[in-house]
Amino acid sequence: GQNIDQPTEMTATEGAIVQINCTYQTSGFNGLFWYQQHAGEAPTFLSYNVLDGLEEKGRFSSFLSRSKGYSYLLLKELQMKDSASYLCAVRDSNYQLIWGAGTKLIIKP
Amino acid sequence: IAGITQAPTSQILAAGRRMTLRCTQDMRHNAMYWYRQDLGLGLRLIHYSNTAGTTGKGEVPDGYSVSRANTDDFPLTLASAVPSQTSVYFCASSDGQDTDTQYFGPGTRLTVL
Numbered sequence: 678g679q680n681i682d683q684p685t686e687m688t689a690t691e692g693a694i695v696q697i698n699c700t701y702q703t704s705g706f707n708g709l710f711w712y713q714q715h716a717g718e719a720p721t722f723l724s725y726n727v728l729d730g731l732e733e734k735g736r737f738s739s740f741l742s743r744s745k746g747y748s749y750l751l752l753k754e755l756q757m758k759d760s761a762s763y764l765c766a767v768r769d770s771n772y773q774l775i776w777g778a779g780t781k782l783i784i785k786p
Numbered sequence: 787i788a789g790i791t792q793a794p795t796s797q798i799l800a801a802g803r804r805m806t807l808r809c810t811q812d813m814r815h816n817a818m819y820w821y822r823q824d825l826g827l828g829l830r831l832i833h834y835s836n837t838a839g840t841t842g843k844g845e846v847p848d849g850y851s852v853s854r855a856n857t858d859d860f861p862l863t864l865a866s867a868v869p870s871q872t873s874v875y876f877c878a879s880s881d882g883q884d885t886d887t888q889y890f891g892p893g894t895r896l897t898v899l
Contacts, residue, residue: 776829
């Protein structure tokens, strides 16, 4: 079967750095997405990786290793507004997105 | 309209009733999707449409039907609602560009009693 694993919950301090990991086992790979979802709201797109390596976008970076079936989302200079769930999703061989259950990130002052 | 809209925002429904969730996008995206989101689970695909006039089944299609008469609208119908269909429903569309990123509507919170 297909599987996306992420930690259920993480806690970090305002101003710090946090890394959210995602491991996947899917039938085929056609890209990996990270989305942010605030409570009661829709998921919003953060980043996309299809090749190995690091993609940087402001305070957020995303890394991919296809050989290891592994990605992480790195958030720097954490702000209170970063408190949200972070969803990892992989596009499989059928070109459908397979979603992880999400990591709830709690930011403390 | 800007992006994707969904209606209603929330609904409480008696079991056995028929219900249609509406989704409209103004981005001229070809592909559209319906997901449900339940606590502790990832988003699960119900149905999708790659272009107007075509639809396909996702991971959890039973009890749901869709139609795609035009590019903008993609309604989801529950023919006879059951309590296990209590969930938050998200509609999404994708741009068909290199990343084919999906963009989500605000969601419909449905409770079936």
